[in-house]
Amino acid sequence: MSGDISGRPKPLLLLVVAISLQSVSGLSDDHPGSKDAVIADANPSNSSSNTRHEVLFICLGVVGIALLFVFLLKLWEKKKREEQHARLLRLFEEDDELELELGLRD
DSSP, X not given: OTTOOOSSOOHHHHHHHHXXXXXXXXXXXXXXXXXXXXXXXXXXXXXXXXXXXXXXXXXXXXXXXXXXXXXXXXXXXXXXXXXXXXXXXXXXXXXXXXXXXXXXXO
C-alpha cells in the first residue's frame, strides 16, 4: 500500500530534515567562541573601518564592471557599424557589376 501513513519515517524525509537543520545552524554568525567576535568587541573602530573599506571596494568593483560593460558595448557598436558600412559598399559594388552585365552602362 503506497499511501499508507505509518509511524515509521521515510529515510529521504529524514535526510532532507537533517540537511535543512544543518544549513540553518550554519547560517548563524553568533558563535560565542568566534575569533572575529572577540576581535570586533575589543576594537569597535577597526570594525567600522573594515566595513568602510569593504563598501569602498564593492563600489569600486561595481564602477569597474560598469565601465567594462560600456567599453564592450562601444566596441560592439563600432564593429557592427563597420560591418554595415562594408555591406553597403558591397551592395553598391555589386550594382555596378550588374549594370555592366545588363549593358545599361559602358
